[in-house]
Amino acid sequence: MDAISNVPVPANERVYGYAPGSPERAALEDRIKELAGSTAELTMTIGGEQRLGGGAPIDVVQPHNHASVLGRTNDATARDVQDAIDAALAAAPSWRAMSFDDRAAIFLRAADLLAGPWRATLNAATILGQSKSVQQAEIDSACELIDFLRFNVSYARKLYADQPISSPGVWNRMEYRPLEGFVLAITPFNFTAIAGNLPTSAALMGNVVVWKPSPTQQFAAHFTMRLLEAAGLPPGVINLVTGNGQAVSEVALTHPALAGIHFTGSTATFQHLWRTVGENISGYRGYPRLVGETGGKDFVLAHPSADPAVLSTVLIRGAFEYQGQKCSAASRAYVPRSVWNRMRDDFVATAESLTVGDVAGDLSTFMGAVIDARAFAKHKTAIDRARAAANIDVLTGSYDDSVGYFVKPTILECADPTDEIFVKEYFGPILGVHVYDDGDYDKVLDQMEGIAPYALTGSIVADDRYAIADASRRLRFAAGNFYINDKPTGAVVGQQPFGGGRASGTNDKAGSIHNLTRWVSARAIKETFVPPTDHRYPHMG
Ligand SMILES: NC(=O)c1ccc[n+]([C@@H]2O[C@H](COP(=O)([O-])OP(=O)(O)OC[C@H]3O[C@@H](n4cnc5c(N)ncnc54)[C@H](O)[C@@H]3O)[C@@H](O)[C@H]2O)c1
């Protein structure tokens, strides 16, 4: 039975530096060579059994060297998805009967394995498969995933401890049951940590899960599954199905036992999932929980009091780290002319100096490639459109997909703040800049607050405290994560719980107690110790 134990107090995992000559760099370089040198079979995992999906084959390649195949996976068929659901439902009774401490121990052990012997493997897989620089992989596939695993255990314990009051002669309790059915976790390509967190957070709360990662993240997802098995996750608790998701939509979304969807990805995909659930709502045993963290068009608003050096660093890191492929990436900036005149040339020169290339072959590289041919084509179209537009000045930016899907840091200056570069999520290293006359600050703030449909992240850069307080108030609903004199990316578990509103998602804050509440269904229990034996009340005389 459940003991009320004190779970380990979590602290954020240390970020290793990977400086030339460091032991962690040597270990990582060795692991990259090993993983790049063999073509892996990227199987599904259903009820603990590994097997290839029954559908069309998919090559998983290195985005910065697309001729290099890391592994082969297959699209899952309807039969595969049905098998995964059956395996999950078969595992449910034993899993939900297991004590919280026993479940938690598995995920805490996974965190410790990842912090130690598995660190190089997950980082190498993320660098190779998702084209992350070593710094970007370390903060994702090592630190953030470790933090999710450890902090969620601590949040779960706090949630279970939240109990109602009792009156004399009565004992009231709240039981936090897992959901009845299975949770469908559908995860994006861009964060190994998110891909790991979405199935594990629901499983920690006693749920069984069908997990469908993105094919372009399948390489790291494969090793994440192996890590969870090494930590002792029983068969059937998390079932991994591979591929593009069409069969998942057809089978899992219409299954009566669908109890929840834990999604991160684009707004369009989440709206498709939500719509399908709506269309099938009378066919489920309960009302499926829908949690989705989706797209962004994240802003940096600079006030005339902004320090140009601070603003420049916020924009370079915020817009171009991981090739701008973060839902939080700065993709629109509003800069007063007085500040822009002092920073423009240095800023553009700094963007041009960023190294873009083979992140796996040279660990000092700042940026890799965008994820695939589809992303490359989207960015190419956006840059070509900007080049042809009379009112857009392409200050820097180019593309080349001959070896890898490379898009260089692109800065587009545009006088029209309603142009698509300030509205549409490209999800790449493309930054739109609107330069305004200093006296127009208030007008610009009001315009940018609602021009994009999203409300995920945003920054105010200013030294004037009145301006900071004013922007903080007026932009209250424009971002779920708001930054003052900092880049709008890089939220840390336990420090800046992450998520946004409007078209950016349900804002359930991944890696927080708020998220975990979505994966339980509470049962209130009242016990009366000496029950009355006469139905009459005093007022009845
Ligand atoms: N708000 C956040 O926390 C957050 C975090 C990361 C990424 N994102 C967003 O994710 C997007 C980029 O990720 P992506 O390109 O992987 O997104 P995506 O929507 O293309 O794919 C996400 C997942 O959904 C699956 N999928 C796609 N169509 C499906 C269907 N019809 N049925 C079932 N599954 C389906 C994909 O295979 C993948 O596993 C961006 O919009 C970004 O802003 C948001």
Ligand SMILES: N[C@@H](CCC=O)C(=O)O
């Ligand atoms: N949590 C990450 C973004 C996740 C989306 O891609 C950040 O804060 O940069």
